[in-house]
């Protein structure tokens with residue numbers, strides 16, 4: 589991972605505030621955690637928001653609990669069956685080109701994933717446990733063009749390696765993009781290297797053109 593990259597595109601304050609409060613919905617937290625590994629500015633902002641939250645929390649009046657509450661919690665801990673704990677696995681060598689949060693999610697690395705190809709785009713869905721959103725890595729070959737498409741729901745993308753561009757700009761590692769139903773674009777990877785992104789989709793993309801209109805009814809997202 590290129591730790592020196594300074595992203596140019598950032599999440600808005602509402603997303604950062606939800607993240608700082610621990611209330612960001614499901615898989616949306618993942619691209620944000622990736623962005624924070626690249627972005628000192630948003631890390632500082634998140635830290636400030638967490639401090640504000642902690643101060644607000646301290647100002648709350650304590651809520652009384654029953655007399656035996658502590659003993660009850662301790663009894664629950666004592667009675668937990670250690671055989672139900674998940675087995676400890678030996679850590680596989682992580683891929684240092686990935687952000688740490690993705691190294692944890694993909695311990696065996698990118699080559700161990702199952703990839704599907706559509707033109708110059710390869711896509712691999714990740715198991716994240718969000719029942720409403722698809723989480724996928726997307727890999728575009730150097731100079732590759734993705735089909736022109738719009739969106740039927742929010743699509744959050746964070747660039748991991750390489751870069752791509754569309755009519756609105758050029759996006760480099762750490763850049764955080766949110767696309768909505770009104771956005772139509774055709775991402776093109778830079779000529780000087782492949783581009784790897786993480787994408788979270790709430791709904792299938794919408795392909796443009798007459799062939800796209802034929803294909804659109806068959807496009808679905810696959811939450812895992």
Ligand SMILES: [Zn+2]
Pocket residue numbers: 595597598599623627629630631
């Ligand atoms: Zn940022």
